[in-house]
Amino acid sequence: MKSKANVVIVGGGIIGxxxxxxxxxxxxxxxxxxxxxxxxxGSTGRCGAGVRHQWGLEMNCLLAKDSIMEFERLHEEIPTDxxxxxxxxxxxxxxxxxxxxxxxxxxxxxxxxxxxxxxxLTPREAKEIVPHLNTEDLLAATxxxxxxxxxxxxxxxxxxxxxxRLGVKVQKYTEVIDVExxxxxxxxxxxxxxxxxxxxxxxxxxxxxxxxxxMAGVKIPVYSERHQILVTQPVKLIQDPMVISLKHxxxxxxVPHGSFIMGxxxxxxxxxxxxxxxxxxxxxxxxxxxxVLPVLKDFKVVRQWSGSYNMTPDAQPILGNSExxxxxxxxxxxxxxxFMLAPSxxxxxAQMLTDKPLDIDVNVLNLKRFAEDKLxxxxxxx
Amino acid sequence: MDDKIIIxxxxxxxxxxxxxLVSMGLDTIEELxxxxxxxxxxxxxxxxxxxxxxxxxDITGKxxxxxxxxxxxxPSKPVPLGIFGGEHIEE
Ligand SMILES: Cc1cc2nc3c(=O)[nH]c(=O)nc-3n(C[C@H](O)[C@H](O)[C@H](O)COP(=O)(O)OP(=O)(O)OC[C@H]3O[C@@H](n4cnc5c(N)ncnc54)[C@H](O)[C@@H]3O)c2cc1C
Numbered sequence: 034m035k036s037k038a039n040v041v042i043v044g045g046g047i048i049g050x051x052x053x054x055x056x057x058x059x060x061x062x063x064x065x066x067x068x069x070x071x072x073x074x075g076s077t078g079r080c081g082a083g084v085r086h087q088w089g090l091e092m093n094c095l096l097a098k099d100s101i102m103e104f105e106r107l108h109e110e111i112p113t114d115x116x117x118x119x120x121x122x123x124x125x126x127x128x129x130x131x132x133x134x135x136x137x138x139x140x141x142x143x144x145x146x147x148x149x150x151x152x153x154l155t156p157r158e159a160k161e162i163v164p165h166l167n168t169e170d171l172l173a174a175t176x177x178x179x180x181x182x183x184x185x186x187x188x189x190x191x192x193x194x195x196x197x198r199l200g201v202k203v204q205k206y207t208e209v210i211d212v213e214x215x216x217x218x219x220x221x222x223x224x225x226x227x228x229x230x231x232x233x234x235x236x237x238x239x240x241x242x243x244x245x246x247x248m249a250g251v252k253i254p255v256y257s258e259r260h261q262i263l264v265t266q267p268v269k270l271i272q273d274p275m276v277i278s279l280k281h282x283x284x285x286x287x288v289p290h291g292s293f294i295m296g297x298x299x300x301x302x303x304x305x306x307x308x309x310x311x312x313x314x315x316x317x318x319x320x321x322x323x324x325v326l327p328v329l330k331d332f333k334v335v336r337q338w339s340g341s342y343n344m345t346p347d348a349q350p351i352l353g354n355s356e357x358x359x360x361x362x363x364x365x366x367x368x369x370x371x372f373m374l375a376p377s378x379x380x381x382x383a384q385m386l387t388d389k390p391l392d393i394d395v396n397v398l399n400l401k402r403f404a405e406d407k408l409x410x411x412x413x414x415x
Numbered sequence: 416m417d418d419k420i421i422i423x424x425x426x427x428x429x430x431x432x433x434x435x436l437v438s439m440g441l442d443t444i445e446e447l448x449x450x451x452x453x454x455x456x457x458x459x460x461x462x463x464x465x466x467x468x469x470x471x472x473d474i475t476g477k478x479x480x481x482x483x484x485x486x487x488x489x490p491s492k493p494v495p496l497g498i499f500g501g502e503h504i505e506e
Contacts, residue, residue: 071446078449115450186449205440266457266493290452310489319500330497335459336488 034204034226039063040386041222041231043209043245045072047185047372048364049237050192051379054111057199059383064201066193067224069208073189075239077372079308079340081262081296082185083275083286084373085124086149086177089140089412093349094147095393096377103376104183111195117188120289122273124180125154125162127325128173129280136412137175144177151177163272165328182275182286185372209238212248218360219249233386235362240306240341242351242365251355254403255366258344259303260296261314263337267291271328277415281321284415285329293332297321298369298415308339342369347408352378352398353385362386363400369415422470423463425456430470437474444471444485454485457493 040061042049045068053066068074084101088094103110104119128134137153144151154176156168162176193203204226211223212234219234238245240257268291275286285295297318314337323330345351345366354362364382367374377393384391397409418431428451441447444454444467453467454460468482475482 071443073449074445190450264455265496315490315496315499317500319496319498323497323500331495333493333495334490334499335457335493336455337490338488 034207034224035065035202035229036227037230038065038202039231040065040233040235041229042066042235042237043222044068044075044237044239045189045193045203045205046075046077046237046239047073047189047192047375048239048367048378049235050189050196051375052235052237052364052382053196053201054192054199055379055383056386057196057201059387059389061383061387062200064196065229066196066201066203067207067209067222067229068203068205071205072193072203073186076340076343077185077189077239079262079338080185080372081284081286081294082183082188082372083124083181083284084183085180085275086144087124087126087140087151087175087180087413089136089143090409091143091147092393092395092397093411094144094149096374096395098147098149099377099380099393100374101179103380104188107188107191111191111198113191113194115187115191116184117191118184118289119181120183121179121181123162123176123178123275125159125274125276126175127159127171127276127278127280128175129170129278131172133279134173137173140413141175149177150179151175162274163276165271165326166276167325167327176274180275182288183372209245209248212245214249214358217358219358233360233362235364235382237364239365239371240343242343242363246361246363249358249361251357251361253351253363253366253400255343255345255351256304257306257341259305259307259309259339260298260342260369261310261337261339262294262296263315263318263334265293265329265332266335268293268332276326278325279415281325283318283321285322285326293329295322306341308341310337310339343371344368346403347410348414349409349411350374350378350398351400352382352395353400355400416470416473422466423451423453423456425458425463426452428453428463433467433470434474437471442471442475444468444483448485459488460485
């Protein structure tokens, strides 16, 4: 491995890989990605990979819109033999309370003002989109046809290929074990395969971002939380959109290959980076999803697995550099929506590092917000 | 080995495809699984794991003992979702 680099990126998941690509595209040279395993071994390769415009804050709508546009044109940006299988058949978000309907109406007003096509549907209209939807107790739903699902492994791989073509080095199976800081600057990182001196360090370590920060002597209020997910055998294509119910806490999507994938937010999940599977996940999953999508009962589950959400106190990411160690940049704390924000976050991180004006104002996502008690209030976190 | 030989019957993955990916540096079973879905189908690797291990041995020259199989995940065979709960739910 090289002993010197201009930029070291810890983590080759969708975040680290896309940052490497856009940095190199911006003309930054001598970049190395270091991953303790391989790209998509972390949360990226374990995620639901849904992408949606339907957020409740302008900044998040803009980040999602820009990212989805980049995913739409990824093949043009980085031509390869691989297909990210972008299924743009929408997200159907179900509302069961008046409060939820009111919130969704507010969101739609904002989204429309930003040029995002989202509509409030009656239960009957929702059923036209998902014929097997049980609309009992359903008050309304929102639908954005441009939301969808992407193959996360391939998207991650395509960014890695794009970065490598621009000269980025990818060092797999190499763990960063310490960070050397002098006079408020990262000098080098120590890895299991040797030391690398660097001018910049980017923390894109996903579920382990808090450990990397700690190595550099910076405390970040971040922890990881296990989230479980399952997949069924492929069946004929019957469900276009991702279906999300905040009331039942689940998301459920049929991928182009025919399998259904689904998961739910469990408030009692383990707060660790541990990636085991629990026996009660499948039971609870079935109990939550079957009342709404009863047709799923005959579909056979082939596999369950788990991944980590990297959580901040407001479930919004940390971007930008730290004041204490100013050549240390963060791109972590993405909670359950880091995949869909990656391209935009990556472009912005490249702009920050090269002192360019930012396309989208994300200054509120800096690390200082926690100390200053300026948490971000996004109403549409699943 | 003939490139047209199918290694993974669930997902239709051939020796040729594996060779191509190995040449790109994707030379472990976990990495190949993510990119090709080899081992993600109905058999969950029971049919293809051994074949993939010996194919990787032939391509890379590594002994099979150094070619780690993919992680095994529950349930051990396909089970209808309805069995896990909510089976009492009427449509
Ligand atoms: C079950 C589940 C469902 C999800 N569904 C969605 C969804 O539908 N839509 C969405 O947008 N997001 C979703 N997410 C969230 C999404 O997966 C993450 O936000 C996103 O993948 C984060 O990408 P990343 O590159 O930061 O992290 P990762 O993909 O985890 O990459 C981090 C990398 O850093 C490496 N690393 C860590 N520590 C070190 C070290 N010390 N040295 C070297 N390398 C190191 C790891 O090996 C890893 O490869 C979901 C997550 C889970 C778990």
